[in-house]
Amino acid sequence: MIGKRIAEIRKKRGYTLSELADLAKISKSYLSNIERNLHKNPSLEIMIRIAEVLNVELAALLNPGSVQNTEFSIEQEWVDFVSELKEVGMEKDQLKQYKLLIEFIKWQNERSE
Structure with a gap:
């Protein structure tokens, strides 16, 4: 579920898998495994890096039911x-x-x- 959420937000932000992986300083294969839910429990550190690159709160990646999370984060x-x-x-x-x-x-x- 986390992986699906990351992929959804990544695509909305216009990042390719490679771009997000590079910016989050993780391997493309690792990110791909997360998005395909093959790696279902990424570390908090990795999740924070992904959230920062996607410019969303960490909760946006963890809570797919939140309406606010589907919108761009507003300061x-x-x-x-x-x-x-x-x-x-x-x-x-x-x-x-x-x-x-x-x-x-x-x-x-x-x-x-």
């Missing part, structure tokens, strides 16, 4: 920022206008450096 800081925008009355359709303003300010700052 809490961004969630808080969006909540603050909503609190001050920002609507979704207004974001594009502010995006343009932010891009302009960023461009100005880069020019003045």
